[in-house]
Amino acid sequence: MEPEDPRDDSFDFLFKIILIGDSNVGKTSLVQSFKSGLFSEAQQNTIGVDFTVRTLRIDGRRVKMQVWDTAGQERFRTITQSYYRSAHGAMIAYDISRRDTFDSTLRWLHELQRFGAANVLTALIGNKRDLEAERQVPFSDACKLAEEQGMLAALETSAREKRSVEEAFVMMARQLLQQNGLSVTPDADTHVLLRTNSRAVVSGPLLAERQKQQPCQC
């Protein structure tokens, strides 16, 4: 991936990505990490929906990522659902140290299928990977679910340690570019994904090529 110019507001592609999942799994923290690299231990709960933008440069194309961070709390459900329709991609997040948040992901996916576009791209994100000692969700469970549900990938992140956050968004952007008929060259940064706790489960040409180079560790 090439460096981005923060002063440049023009873009070639605009992708809308929505983050959904239970409250306190770290959705806002992931977005903040992606946007500014910052992390707060005392992150406030999201009220309704927040909106962030960052433009990536991928293979010379300016890809504007419009990220919608939704509230996980039940009382905001009606508001957040109204944002599903326009999303090109969705990250369904859970906390690897809280099994109940993983168990909810299927319900989030069903909601997305009900209110979102038919071809919305989905990825399963297990956040708080730094809490390994408190892990309640084996990565293999996430791989299985992602595979069964036809998601792009299952991957584990840590917003606190800035691990795999950038890669998660870049992976979505690259796949969306591919879905728009654009060829995307393999990216050295994104290869890291398949060496850490991440697994591509869709067999696009690029992903198949990557899997040959970096076998899945599930």
Ligand SMILES: Nc1nc2c(ncn2[C@@H]2O[C@H](COP(=O)(O)OP(=O)(O)OP(=O)(O)O)[C@@H](O)[C@H]2O)c(=O)[nH]1
């Ligand atoms: N250890 C650890 N804590 C994290 C991580 N990401 C977020 N947190 C913490 O988890 C708590 C909840 O984070 P948020 O980002 O507000 O969670 P959310 O999913 O946006 O919550 P809602 O806005 O209520 O939907 C905060 O105290 C964060 O500091 C992480 O990667 N590791």
